Amino acid sequence: MFPVKAAAELSGLTPETLRAWERRHAAVVPHRDGKGRRMYDAAMIERLARLHRLTGRGHPIRDLAGLDDAALDDLLEESRQTGYGGVEELPARMLDAIADYQVDVFDRDLSVAIATLPVSVLVARVVAPLLREVGVRWADGRLAIAQERLVSSLLRARLLSVLNQHPRGHEPRVLFATLPGEPHELGLLGAALHAHEAGLPVLYLGTGLPSAELARVATRLGAAAVAISSVDPGQAREALAGLRELDGLLPPGMPVWVGGANARYLAEALGLARVAAVTDPGALGALGRRLQKARTSRK
Incomplete structure (x- = not known):
């Protein structure tokens, strides 16, 4: 069971958004502890994470809140097939390449993502899931320290190149x-x-x-x-x-x-x-x- 702040962080939301989704749309109905504080179980957090991903792809929360988890999964699968050429599978594929030290494959996929995706999509659907998966694989022993460092250095080099491409004159920065x-x-x-x-x-x-x-x-x-x-x-x-x-x-x-x-x-x-x-x-x-x-x- 998780309190509001932890549930929001685990599902990718802000506490304010989580409270608004509950109050206005009944997206989840939390449990209450002995002091009346809202508590969330793992299934609720997974549902909130699904809703977060779908709202990030343009679905209004008012249309999603009444759907059951199976319907949300169907929408997610549909978007995986149509949204940005299967970008959902990209982080896992890139880490599989790093596991075999195929640096050229990882770097090519990252370069293509940077060149073709809006920055908001790049960060939310490639970089952030990639970092989460790095943590999971490092924790369960599927990723060595050297491989984790390699991912970080390659990401850093490529993302810095985006910032350095277009200097914005002499405006206050x-x-x-x-x-x-x-x-x-x-x-x-x-x-x-x-x-x-x-x-x-x-x-x-x-x-x-x-x-x-x-x-x-x-x-x-x-x-x-x-x-x-x-x-x-x-x-x-x-x-x-x-x-x-x-x-x-x-x-x-x-x-x-x-x-x-x-x-x-x-x-x-x-x-x-x-x-x-x-x-x-x-x-x-x-x-x-x-x-x-x-x-x-x-x-």
């Missing part, structure tokens, strides 16, 4: 980085790609930047915003200290967006006006438009 002690990079790269696709000028700085150095770069460039990823729960306390230091060093009015598994905790614990948790990559476009509107009004 959004800086993407992690603080010291946070080496997990692929989520940060995915967020930077979403921002790039939404039209934001992006400067990707990578992992492990001290707060003082990040503030120095942001100030020198007159950055539009600073985006930080924090994934490792063991680094949450250090991230709090780093963000407090960053807040004291950045110019007034420069927002800090925090993503990753620790985002909500960090934003709530800090309680700083400039620090906001961004758990939905799709929100980056709206944040960018808000920034642009604010800058225009000041001119």
